[in-house]
Amino acid sequence: MKNNYFEFHAPTKILAGFDALDNLLFELEVLHCKNPLIITDYGVKQAGLLKLVEKILFEQNINYHLFDNVPPDSSLETVKDVANQFKMYQCDCLIAVGGGSVIDTAKGANIAISYNENDLIKLAGADRLDKKTKPLIVIPTTSGTGSEATLVAVISDEKRGVKLPFASNFLLPDVAILDARMTETLPPKLTAATAMDALTHAIEAYLCLQKNPISDSFSITAIKLISQNLLKVIEKPKDKYLRLNLAVASTCAGIAFSNSMVGIIHAIGHSVGAVSKVPHGIAMAILLPHGIEFYLQNKKEDIGNLLLFLSDENSFISSxxxxxxxxxxxxxxxxxxxxxxxxxxxxxxxxxxxxxxxxIAELSLNDGAITFSPVYADKNNILQLLNEAYE
Structure with missing residues (x-):
């Protein structure tokens, strides 16, 4: 926290529980939505998760349309396709059912629709949006990105080989529905990668320059929930209590970093994804310990405090x-x-x-996340960190 002043903004309504999806119809009514466009991907559809959403809409005679071709890495072309379908069917809101790529695609499409803009590069960056976008309901099927409660979206510009960041309070979803059933089929490797993404969000939010007491409380909650539930859910993937705990952790971490921002770990992670096509959660898992080591020179006490949240009081006292x-x-x-x-x-x-x-190093230096790093980093620092993380 700098100069005894901070801001905190978390307007997304969060519904969490074993059957939280049952409230979808009510939320559509509140938002005055009668013709939603559902955005998802092939994997979500094949896993049968989409049926849970469609069943609710069908039983209540809600007319809806479907875009189910989101790729693993959200792209500008996909965003344009979604926006065109939204306009074609005269939809009035968006429902994103999926992980980070699906949610970011929905956010990007929302910009294109609301601003009637095909060239999203004009609106990339921080605080470039100046008006409310279309209603957006998010139903996460992974527990990692936290995008259901963040003001950011990252979309690939495949022609230029870069990832475009978007950050605005107008990108915050109206509603996030955390239903334990939606992550039960998540494979172990993806469960691990997305959880490490959430853990990195929480830890960087706790260490970065824009941290504050309220964001810290969300970071700490996320770190505790992940450390207490991740390995257990790998052993018991169908346990709805464990799944819900990780979903809540992801959202808490998203709220934390949406207010405090992240740092060099994310800056490098975005670049590794853009250049080497490494999934974001895997990049975060690999880079996290090395990034924390880099932060030691300025944040040793805060890093030490993390031990209490990652272990227990006895371990902390005796360390x-x-x-x-x-x-x-x-x-x-x-x-x-x-x-x-x-x-x-x-x-x-x-x-x-x-x-x-x-x-990767050159791209990282131009990534907005590096601005909030608690330790200044130049190209040599980034190259050193990459070499340390290599093997």
């Missing part, structure tokens, strides 16, 4: 090197997840090539 033990716990967690799920924990395992490091 002679709290910051070192924090990093050890995270590395041990990653090693366990690698053994149990096959989650890559080095850039080499993830298919990143050393010859791309220079391009």
């Amino acid at each position: 002679q090197d709290k910051s070192g033990d924090t990093i050890k716990i995270i590395k041990d967690l990653l090693k366990t997840l690698n053994e149990k799920t096959g989650l890559p924990i080095t850039l080499k395992e993830a298919g990143v090539k050393k010859e791309d490091f220079n391009k």
Whole structure:
């Protein structure tokens, strides 16, 4: 927190529970939505998760349309396709059913629709939007991105080989529905990757320059829930209590970093994704311990405090090197997840090539997230971090 002043904004209505989807119809009525466009991907549809949403709409005679072709990495072309379908069928709201790519696609399409703009590059960046967009309801099927409660979206510009960031309070969804049934079929590796994404959100939010007491409370809650439930849910993937806890953790982490922002870990992670096509959650898992080590020079006490949230009070009190033990716990967690799920924990395992490091570093320096890093980073710092994370 700087100069004894901070701002906190979290207007998204959150519905969470084992049958939270049952409230979808009421939320559509509140938002005056009668002709929604559902946005999803092939995997969600194949897993049968879309049927839970469609059943509710069908039983209440709600007319809706479907776009189910979102790719694993959201792109400008997909955003244009969604916007065109929305206009073609004269829809009045968006329902995103999926993970981060689906949700970001919905946010991007919402910009294109609301501003009648085909070239989204004109609106990329922070606070470029100046009016309310169409109603957006988000139903996450992963527990990681937190995009259901954030003011950001990241969309790939495949022609230029970069990821475009968008940040505005007008991108915050109106409603987020966390239903435990929606993540029950998530495979172990994807469960691990998305949870590590959420953990990285929470930890960077707790360490970055724009942190504040309220965002800290959301970060701490997320860190505790992930540390207490992640390994358990790998063993018991159908446990609805564990699944709901991770879903809530993801949302808490999203609220935290939406207000406090993230830092160098995300800046590099975005660039690794753009250049080497590494899924964001995997990039976050690989980079997290190395990024924390980089932050030690300015944030040793805060990193040490993380030990209490990642372990327990006895471990915290007895530790002679709290910051070192924090990093050890995270590395041990990653090693366990690698053994149990096959989650890559080095850039080499993830298919990143050393010859791309220079391009990744240059992109990272121009990523907006680096602005909020608690430790200044130049190109050499980033290259060093990439080499440390390589193997």
